[in-house]
Amino acid sequence: MRGLIQVYTGDGKGKTTAAIGLAVRARSQGLKVCYIYFHKDPDKWGYGEHKILKKLKVDIYGFAKEHTYFLEDKSSDKILKDCLHSLEFIKKIYQKNKYDMLILDEILISLRDGFIKEKEILELIKIKPTKLELILTGRGVTEKIIRKADYVSEIKKVKHPFDLGVKSRKGIEF
Numbered sequence: 001m002r003g004l005i006q007v008y009t010g011d012g013k014g015k016t017t018a019a020i021g022l023a024v025r026a027r028s029q030g031l032k033v034c035y036i037y038f039h040k041d042p043d044k045w046g047y048g049e050h051k052i053l054k055k056l057k058v059d060i061y062g063f064a065k066e067h068t069y070f071l072e073d074k075s076s077d078k079i080l081k082d083c084l085h086s087l088e089f090i091k092k093i094y095q096k097n098k099y100d101m102l103i104l105d106e107i108l109i110s111l112r113d114g115f116i117k118e119k120e121i122l123e124l125i126k127i128k129p130t131k132l133e134l135i136l137t138g139r140g141v142t143e144k145i146i147r148k149a150d151y152v153s154e155i156k157k158v159k160h161p162f163d164l165g166v167k168s169r170k171g172i173e174f
Contacts, residue, residue, distance in 0.1 A: 003100070003133040004150035005125055009108060009141040012155035013173070019103045019135050020049045026133070027056040031100035034059045034093060036086065038106040038138075039079075041065040047174050059099075061089065064110060076115070083115035087124070094129055102128075103135040112140025121145060 006022070008015040023033045035058050042050050042062065053060055063086035064079045086107075093102065104124075110116040121136070125148045128134050136145070146152050168174055 001131060003128070003131050005128075005148060006133070006135045006151040006153075007108075007141055007145065007149045008135070008137045008153050008155060009139060010153075010155035010157070011139060012157040013160060014155045015137040015139075016049065016105050018153065018155075019105055019137050020053070022133075022135060023053060023058055023101065023103060024056065026101045027058060032098060033101045033103070034061070034099045035103045035105065036061045036063065036090065036107075038062075038064050038083070038086070038104070038110050039066070040106065046170070048171055063089070064115065080115050083110045086110075087116065087120055090124055091127070094127060094132070097129050097132075099132060101133040101135065104137070105135075106138040107136055108138030108140045108145075110138075111142070112138070118142050118144060122148060125149075 008018045019035075023035060026033050033053075033056075035053055037060070040047065040062065042065075050060055064082040066079055090102070090104070093099065107116065107121065111118060111121055122144060125134065125145070136149075141152070162168070
């Protein structure tokens, strides 16, 4: 089976949810899955999806758990270092070639906000193992990445309770 490249982008809710659904489907068929997240702090927020992925024996790694939007001093040095380290980590995963699916959740946020360059993501796409299904999520996909992807879904916000001041709800938004 040849692995394809999938992108979930846009300003609507559901990008990570779609990727998690793919992970669940893949595990139910015995595929090996690795989930790497960016700009999320599960220790602070207790993301429910991480709990179920661990039960399903999905390997989970996190990089750049912070984001400048939430930092008081707006220092991005650590975030940049973490993002650069993630690229090397992903290449090592490629070399081991033990996964059928690799999810890079919110990596497109790293691209959009300048922590990872477009050419670095294009390189990851170019050198991925043939059988690996690669999933990229987040806002900020570029036209070049769209052209290289096999699937691209743009999730558009039509209406969201956050716009009315409703806070994120445990079990629904995280």
